[in-house]
Amino acid sequence: MTESIKQKPNWLIALGVPSLIFFCAFLISFTTKFKAHEVILSNAMLVDILILAPLIYFLAIRKSRVSNLTVISVFLVGLMVACLIINSQTNPYLHVLKIWVSPLIELGVLFFIVSKFHIANKKTKVNPPQLDFLTHCRAVMLEVIGNEKFGNLISSEIATFYYTFLGQKDKGIDYKTKFTAYKESGVLAVLWAFMMIILVETIGLHFLLILWSKTFAWIFSSLSLYTVIQLFAHFRALKSRPITIHTDALEIHHGLSGDAYISFKNIESFEVTKKSPLNRNVVSLMLLKNLEEHNIVVYLKKPIEVNKLLGMKKTTDTVVFCVDQVEDFANALKLKMKNNAEF
Secondary structure, X not given: OHHHHHHOOOHHHHOHHHHHHHHHHHHHOOOHHHHHOHHHHHHHHHHHHHHXXXXXXXXXXXXXXXXXHHHHHHHHHHHHHHHHHOOOOOOHHHHHHHHHHHHHHHHHHHHHHHHHHXXXXXXXXXXXXXXXXXXXXXXXXXXXXXXXXXXXXXXXXXXXXXXXXXXXXXXXXXOOOEEOOOOOOOHHHHHHHHHXXXXXXXXXXXXXXXXXXXXXXXXHXXXXXXXXXXXXXXXXHHHHOXXXXXXXEEEEEEOOOEEEEEEHHHEEEEEEOOOOOOOOOEEEOOOOOOOOOOOEEEEEEEEEEEEEXXXXXXXXXXXXXXXXXXXXHHHHHHHHHHHHHOO
16 A cells, blocks of 8 residues: 555646746746846746756655656756746856756757667567567656656657658568468558548648648648658558567557557457457557458456557457458467466
């Protein structure tokens, strides 16, 4: 009981008090007294924003599972607020922090993240099988940011660019322990069609909207192009992230749209079917539910959390997904479940 309490920080204090300090400083910056004594009061504000606020946050999270590195995030947010309300040209301390300290901190965080991925890649080469990039990215972001939801969101954005430019097709597919989920479903052709339609529509609408508002036209076009990039990243991730039958668990990936890790001991049963189960809390791991048919349904003894698009989590007791060479998959899964049941 005590341990579980320690794992959860008091977010009202951790985020509420620093936010209140930032807001109060923002209000004070508009007063006539602040303008009359800007030099003295701006220094006092810097102490409150850059020292007191991060210190309160640290005291609130220090005994929790939240990483102490997240204090850096509060400091950087405070620095942004300070730059908005205080003139850095008249305050030498803020000028030094803005020009020298802030870039060094950002480079330090970037180096930390890159080093984490580098260490993971070295371990992967020594101890195969290959580590899934998105799964590892979520673990690193959780350590850096300290918040799982926000960390998963950032990880999804990083993974979008990783799979777009660096993702490689998994060459270890043997249809015994590793299975694809895109060859027989036709999902790749559907994704290509969607991307082409969005591109054509974007070009046409861009020239129409530009007659009304150039700014809105470019915003709309940028969002549309980013949607195409996300679809292309999902396209590449389908080839990079296979479905794997491990010694004691089933690891399911479907591009960037969903993934689940299910222990064999938690599988009640499974069936090869395209029908959707009734009276169950069903979660599909596929992106285009109405255009992609599942062919495997896994029933669980206890509900689990699965990752969906953008790292959003859903609780389910029934997972549906698509796999190629479904009969070979079913036979391999039956054998593994039988072997695990004997122990």
